[in-house]
Amino acid sequence: MSQTAETHEFQAEVSRLLEIVAHSLYSERKVFLRELISNASDACDKLRFLATQDEKLAEGGTDFAIELKADKDAGTLTIADNGIGMDRDDLISHLGTIARSGTAAFMKALDESKRKDVGAIGQFGVGFYSAFMVADKVGVTTRKAGAAEAWHWESDGKSGYTVVPAARDARGTEIVLHLKDDAKEFLDADTLEDIVKRYSDHIAIPIKLGERTLNRASAPWTRAKSDVTAEQHKEFYRHIAHAFDEPWATMHWRAEGKIEYSALLYVPETRTSDLFHPDRKHGVKLYVRRVFVNEAPEGLLPRYLRFLRGVVDSEDLPLNVSREMLQNNPVLTLIRQGVTTRVLSELEKKAKDAADYAKFWESFGEALKEGIFEDKDNGTRVLGLARFRSTLHPDGWVSLADYVARMKPGQEAIHYIAGDDPKLVAKSPHLEGFMKRGVEVLLLSDPVDEFWIAQTDAFDGKKFKSVTRGGADLDKIAPEADKKDEAKPEETSSDAAALIALFRLALGEQVKDVRASQRLAESAVCLVADDSDIDIHLERMLRQHKQLGFSAKRILEINPAHPTIKSLVAALTKADGDTAMQARLGEAAKLLYDQARIVEGDKLEDPAAFAKRLSQALADGFI
Numbered sequence: 001m002s003q004t005a006e007t008h009e010f011q012a013e014v015s016r017l018l019e020i021v022a023h024s025l026y027s028e029r030k031v032f033l034r035e036l037i038s039n040a041s042d043a044c045d046k047l048r049f050l051a052t053q054d055e056k057l058a059e060g061g062t063d064f065a066i067e068l069k070a071d072k073d074a075g076t077l078t079i080a081d082n083g084i085g086m087d088r089d090d091l092i093s094h095l096g097t098i099a100r101s102g103t104a105a106f107m108k109a110l111d112e113s114k115r116k117d118v119g120a121i122g123q124f125g126v127g128f129y130s131a132f133m134v135a136d137k138v139g140v141t142t143r144k145a146g147a148a149e150a151w152h153w154e155s156d157g158k159s160g161y162t163v164v165p166a167a168r169d170a171r172g173t174e175i176v177l178h179l180k181d182d183a184k185e186f187l188d189a190d191t192l193e194d195i196v197k198r199y200s201d202h203i204a205i206p207i208k209l210g211e212r213t214l215n216r217a218s219a220p221w222t223r224a225k226s227d228v229t230a231e232q233h234k235e236f237y238r239h240i241a242h243a244f245d246e247p248w249a250t251m252h253w254r255a256e257g258k259i260e261y262s263a264l265l266y267v268p269e270t271r272t273s274d275l276f277h278p279d280r281k282h283g284v285k286l287y288v289r290r291v292f293v294n295e296a297p298e299g300l301l302p303r304y305l306r307f308l309r310g311v312v313d314s315e316d317l318p319l320n321v322s323r324e325m326l327q328n329n330p331v332l333t334l335i336r337q338g339v340t341t342r343v344l345s346e347l348e349k350k351a352k353d354a355a356d357y358a359k360f361w362e363s364f365g366e367a368l369k370e371g372i373f374e375d376k377d378n379g380t381r382v383l384g385l386a387r388f389r390s391t392l393h394p395d396g397w398v399s400l401a402d403y404v405a406r407m408k409p410g411q412e413a414i415h416y417i418a419g420d421d422p423k424l425v426a427k428s429p430h431l432e433g434f435m436k437r438g439v440e441v442l443l444l445s446d447p448v449d450e451f452w453i454a455q456t457d458a459f460d461g462k463k464f465k466s467v468t469r470g471g472a473d474l475d476k477i478a479p480e481a482d483k484k485d486e487a488k489p490e491e492t493s494s495d496a497a498a499l500i501a502l503f504r505l506a507l508g509e510q511v512k513d514v515r516a517s518q519r520l521a522e523s524a525v526c527l528v529a530d531d532s533d534i535d536i537h538l539e540r541m542l543r544q545h546k547q548l549g550f551s552a553k554r555i556l557e558i559n560p561a562h563p564t565i566k567s568l569v570a571a572l573t574k575a576d577g578d579t580a581m582q583a584r585l586g587e588a589a590k591l592l593y594d595q596a597r598i599v600e601g602d603k604l605e606d607p608a609a610f611a612k613r614l615s616q617a618l619a620d621g622f623i
């Protein structure tokens with residue numbers, strides 16, 4: 001065409017991918033057509049959307065179609081669309097690098113499997129590059145809507161690609177596949193029709209072969225619920241979500257009344273990589289009377305449901321609705337409320353199958369929990385949907401309803417412990433007394449937990465209480481619990497009281513108080529927060545985020561039944577005014593206090609002094 005052909009190399013990952021694609025399983029090759037049709041359909045949607053803002057772009061009409069042409073003599077299959085098209089920069093950035101989700105996921109799976117071939121390439125849909133499964137040369141001629149010049153991209157899928165100026169009257173893209181010798185079956189009309197019906201029937205614009213339209217060309221959400229098969233849902237979900245897994249839940253309904261809309265929503269099976277991306281976009285597209293208007297308008301869904309994928313199609317919004325108009329739009333607000341209620345009901349229904357629900361919870365629970373405090377209307381419902389690890393079920397998932405049903409006689413609160421590391425949390429000394437009495441404690445270790453728990457008063461009338469805060473009140477709970485091997489508080493109290501008094505003196509301003517503990521069984525000491533202070537873990541988190549400039553003083557609890565404390569009590573009794581021994585016991589108090597800080601994950605105020613004391617104690621033979 002022109003002498004100004006520019007030669008480009010593929011990005012290294014693309015070359016790797018192409019090598020795999022070229023040798024991929026024979027039986028999976030047919031998915032190339034699904035991928036190219038999916039791109040053509042996306043290109044038409046994009047133009048339809050942009051044309052609502054700039055009419056000039058729609059020059060030549062908006063009767064969108066995807067055309068297939070099979071030329072048996074030339075051995076070529078052509079896929080043409082009248083969508084948005086590409087300019088030179090688009091060609092280079094989109095058809096020479098890996099930026100797309102599906103492809104990236106495939107490469108990741110490949111790296112993880114550490115094999116050259118992960119087998120099911122068709123499952124991933126490697127996008128445009130799948131053309132090289134069936135073709136040994138691919139030509140793309142394209143003109144971007146609104147642009148004067150056209151471009152031709154060409155590659156053999158091995159040695160890079162060329163880009164040259166080209167001639168093309170119409171906007172849109174034409175992809176010519178020079179089929180490999182063993183892929184000539186894709187010139188056969190029946191074969192093409194079968195593939196389109198199987199994989200691309202959900203595409204809303206007509207896919208034509210000559211005069212015939214091969215697909216139904218009606219968007220699936222406009223059809224009756226009973227008219228869409230599970231297989232069609234799967235294909236549509238993969239197309240719309242650019243995903244390669246299967247929907248875990250499918251919700252398809254039509255709302256009529258004050259406002260009218262259709263919704264077709266999916267919950268993915270696997271966690272999406274952008275779940276905690278800073279913009280946290282959701283994945284539900286907004287259509288207005290079958291026309292695509294916005295990729296993921298803010299306000300269509302609450303943020304905590306951002307794992308949803310699919311389509312909402314409104315009858316009430318104007319077609320040319322702008323981004324600004326969508327903000328605080330009353331129609332959108334009503335849709336959001338309707339969609340939220342519907343999705344929560346579906347989750348409640350699916351939660352009855354605990355094993356299946358666990359899959360969902362492990363993927364998206366962390367996001368859903370944000371709804372407990374973000375959604376003023378539905379927070380309690382979301383709390384009911386939440387699942388937790390607990391001391392009784394450290395590897396399972398416990399609902400608050402289960403927890404409450406198992407509460408011990410005399411137990412008034414829902415006890416929890418919060419921390420960063422689930423393994424460390426489960427080993428905290430604060431749990432010992434609770435475990436011993438069989439009182440279940442929720443183990444919270446997601447960052448979001450501190451937020452909802454700080455803002456949630458109660459569940460089913462039961463308050464939440466951190467085991468690191470206030471008195472443990474364990475006496476009231478399960479009072480019949482094995483008292484035999486417990487040190488009798490009346491007997492130890494006066495001796496322990498003397499030691500406590502000595503500890504208070506030795507630690508001075510470092511602690512708020514020293515007292516005997518109910519929550520310890522195996523450990524000698526622990527630190528707790530006073531009832532009026534905030535939870536230890538929350539305080540540490542706020543300090544890390546510089547939202548808190550101080551730290552509250554802690555209460556040191558000691559376990560009178562612990563051998564170490566017992567021997568300290570005995571030493572104190574024997575000391576009887578021996579000031580040297582009293583000084584050594586003061587040192588012991590400081591050692592134990594620092595030890596409690598270490599267990600808590602806090603920094604020591606004076607690590608050097610701690611080291612010195614510990615060495616001294618070792619030298620003394622533990623007093």
Ligand code: ADP
Nearest residue numbers: 039040043085094100101126127128129173242
């Ligand atoms: P994905 O569809 O997941 O984005 P693909 O590899 O299938 O990944 O396509 C890469 C990109 O190439 C698309 O995102 C799009 O920008 C561009 N593209 C591919 N085919 C077309 C087409 N027919 N018209 C316009 N752009 C296209």
Ligand code: MG
Nearest residue numbers: 038039127128
């Ligand atoms: Mg694609």
